[in-house]
Amino acid sequence: MGNYTITVLPGDGIGPEVTEQAILVLNAIARRYQHTFTYHRRLVGVAAIEAEGVAISDESLEICQQSDAILFGAVGGISNYDGSDKVKPEEALFKLRKGLQFFANLRPVKPLKNLLSASTLKPEVLQGTDLLVVRELTGGLYYGHLEPPVPGKPSEIRQTEHGREAIDTLIYTETEIERILRVAFDSARDRKQKVTSVDKANVLSSSVLWRQVANRVASEYPDVTFENLLVDACAMHLLRKPTSFDVIVTENLFGDILTDEASMLAGSMGMLPSASLGTHKTAHGRLGLYEPIHGSAPDIAGQGKANPIAAILSAAMLLQYSLGLKDEAAAIEDAVTKTIEAGYRTEDLREAGARIINTQQMGQKIAATLLQ
Numbered sequence: 581m582g583n584y585t586i587t588v589l590p591g592d593g594i595g596p597e598v599t600e601q602a603i604l605v606l607n608a609i610a611r612r613y614q615h616t617f618t619y620h621r622r623l624v625g626v627a628a629i630e631a632e633g634v635a636i637s638d639e640s641l642e643i644c645q646q647s648d649a650i651l652f653g654a655v656g657g658i659s660n661y662d663g664s665d666k667v668k669p670e671e672a673l674f675k676l677r678k679g680l681q682f683f684a685n686l687r688p689v690k691p692l693k694n695l696l697s698a699s700t701l702k703p704e705v706l707q708g709t710d711l712l713v714v715r716e717l718t719g720g721l722y723y724g725h726l727e728p729p730v731p732g733k734p735s736e737i738r739q740t741e742h743g744r745e746a747i748d749t750l751i752y753t754e755t756e757i758e759r760i761l762r763v764a765f766d767s768a769r770d771r772k773q774k775v776t777s778v779d780k781a782n783v784l785s786s787s788v789l790w791r792q793v794a795n796r797v798a799s800e801y802p803d804v805t806f807e808n809l810l811v812d813a814c815a816m817h818l819l820r821k822p823t824s825f826d827v828i829v830t831e832n833l834f835g836d837i838l839t840d841e842a843s844m845l846a847g848s849m850g851m852l853p854s855a856s857l858g859t860h861k862t863a864h865g866r867l868g869l870y871e872p873i874h875g876s877a878p879d880i881a882g883q884g885k886a887n888p889i890a891a892i893l894s895a896a897m898l899l900q901y902s903l904g905l906k907d908e909a910a911a912i913e914d915a916v917t918k919t920i921e922a923g924y925r926t927e928d929l930r931e932a933g934a935r936i937i938n939t940q941q942m943g944q945k946i947a948a949t950l951l952q
């Protein structure tokens with residue numbers, strides 16, 4: 581019976597549609613367990629650019645920092661990425677992640693039993709898959725372009741005497757690598773005691789340092805089985821034998837790409853939640869940002885086709901990691917499983933015999949299951 585404040589950043593595209601259903605489910609939890617959730621809703625992404633001229637305002641960042649947790653939808657709008665956007669909606673994410681130092685992005689991938697046949701992969705390959713990708717979130721290639729530019733980390737298109745050239749910088753300090761590896765090893769201790777560190781050490785200097793640090797940290801965890809894997813081989817093994825993985829730890833861009841791939845193990849992009857954690861403490865635990873791994877999906881926005889389960893499972897992670905409400909988080913996962921077992925599916929999981937419902941109906945079914 582606690583009181584908690586949650587900053588809600590719905591964003592644009594399908595962001596507001598799926599976030600609304602996550603809130604419906606959180607309200608069902610509040611009723612069932614007699615908690616009070618106070619929501620502070622703020623604009624981010626396209627909505628904030630239109631209203632405030634920035635992807636996220638300093639005031640919103642401040643409100644995020646003062647809350648117990650942040651529930652994020654998605655941002656992106658419609659862009660052809662030709663550099664013509666003055667302000668990119670995605671800047672909101674970078675500012676939040678960097679500003680609040682959310683360096684560890686946890687992305688669990690556990691296909692539901694009743695969804696194995698919804699995947700493009702064979703059920704017998706998927707059976708028993710239960711892995712966690714720990715993606716480094718505040719370093720690597722993503723941060724060269726910050727305004728003002730960070731000295732020594734160029735990310736730009738520039739004019740030379742031979743024509744234009746473009747540069748991005750992949751830079752990691754030993755400290756950044758070590759802290760994300762420790763998150764992976766500590767997570768593995770609570771799971772199946774295995775860590776796979778993914779890099780491109782045959783080509784990249786940043787990966788050579790990554791591997792050196794990984795080997796050193798691994799020696800401190802003799803109870804955890806450890807392996808190094810090159811990222812291209814990892815992409816293949818994820819589809820060949822996903823059950824061979826427990827915790828996968830990797831740098832920012834590799835983690836981004838590998839988890840879009842891994843979403844196909846779970847049947848859809850609309851199924852995978854995430855938690856972004858740092859070191860900032862709150863009265864109830866660690867401040868975290870919780871969001872589906874998918875983007876704003878402009879191709880299906882406004883049509884009631886978006887699967888809200890990734891957002892709903894992100895709310896479950898919020899309860900678990902930032903509010904310390906483990907039973908409540910498990911209750912949400914259970915309600916999602918039961919709703920899928922009952923045959924309900926959004927459009928992205930269409931298969932023979934499924935009962936196709938829209939975004940809102942899926943949220944309502946899951947919330948109702950929680951209150952049965």
Ligand code: NAI
Binds near residue numbers: 657851872873879
């Ligand atoms: P996306 O993840 O938005 O969509 C990829 C594909 O998956 C689309 O076909 C979409 O319809 C489908 N999809 C995604 N979420 C779904 C859901 N919940 N239910 C059913 N189908 C779903 O990636 P895309 O199209 O490459 O990017 C769109 C925009 O989103 C871009 O501007 C990108 O920068 C941004 N983005 C934002 C993220 C965030 O806010 N954290 C993360 C990834 C992309």
Ligand code: MG
Binds near residue numbers: 873
């Ligand atoms: Mg992605």
